[in-house]
Amino acid sequence: MSAQKTEKKAVETSALKSFLSGGFGGMSLVAAGYPFDLAKVRMQTSSEYKSALECLTRTIKADGVLGLYRGMFAPLAGATPVFALCFWGYNLGQKIAVKFSGNGENSTLTTGQILFAGGFSAVPTTILMTPMERIKCLLQVSGQGGVSYKGPTDAAKYIYRTAGFRGFYTGTVLTLLRDVPGSVAYFGCYELVKKALIPEGTPKEKISTLAIVVAGGLAGVANWAVAITAPQGKYAGMRDVFVDLVRNEGPKALFKGIGPAMLRAFPANAACFLGVELSLRAMNSIW
Structure with missing residues (x-):
């Protein structure tokens, strides 16, 4: 088998199953990792915490x-559609990659095709994720800068009142620059680590829980290693972010909050992929 080949894997999961399992995985991720996410955002927006x-x-x-x-309400309520779109996009990206290879839908996915599909998955999620990230970050720092919000609706009203509809999409370019390479690392790491941990030819329903947890956790770490960015909602644009941070705090400021992000990454994403795989097994057994 070519060195560029990954485990023999046909693009066989339906779009609907990918959509539903992705949503379940997203809810699992939020529940497992939210406290660490809150710590990450607070450390990125305040210097009062040492760890x-x-x-x-x-x-x-x-x-x-x-x-x-x-x-947590905003990301939890949004986890289903965002991660549903993410895994649907990953499934669609695989099918696009296979179609353009000319080898048919049952052909083996190469590493390059998996990486392409991973990057492609970030595109449809941006439409939903950027507004929810804006609301979430405002709520997490509520009261720290003199402005308090009663809830997601209040934060959304504040954004619309001060910046209009486009205020919800502040940071869209940064989100894409973060999430496309991050998603490449995310899905690529998951598939390759999982392949390394299981015997070749093992049916999907026989893949061990430990392999899924380890591969999913490491995928989350790989994603965050690529995707750490500056806090959202504080800057006018991408150039403003890097100029301000590097000038005032030095290059290390670009990685502020990486500690809690990494602490969150493993358990949260292990829970995500475990939720995805288990829900797929359940659907396959009855559907």
Whole structure:
């Protein structure tokens, strides 16, 4: 088998199953990783925390355990469509790659085709993800800069009142620049690590939970290693982000918050891919 080949895998999952399983995986990811995401955003927007542990500890002391989930409604409500679109986009990207290869839908996916499909998956999710990221980040820093929001609706009204509809899409270019390469690393790492952990020819329903968890967790780490960006909602555009951060805080500021992001990445994405794989198995068994 060519070195560029990955495990023999036909593009056989239907678009609808990919959509539904992706949504379930997204909800699993949010539930598992949200406290670390909150710590990441707070560290990116404030210099008062020395570590992720300090941020989480102070948050619990001030607001109780439920304080770790402040602002979770927006990403949780949006997890289903965003991750559903992401995995649907990944499935569609695979089919496009195979179609243009001219080898038919049952042909083996090469590493290059998987990486293309991973990058393609980021495109349809941007339409939904950018507005929700804006709302989520405003809620997570609510009260820290003098402006408080009662909830997602209040934050959305503030964005529309101050910047109009296009205010929801502030940072769209940055989102794409982050998520396209990040998604390439995400799906590419998952497929290649999973391939390395399971015997060749193992049926999908026989793949071990441990292999899925390890591959999914490492995929999340790979994604964040590529996709760490500056806080959203604070800058007018991409040039403003890099000029301001590098000038005032130095190059290391571009990686501010990477600690909690990495702490979140493994368990959250392990939960995501486990949710995806288990829901696919369930659908395949009854459908």
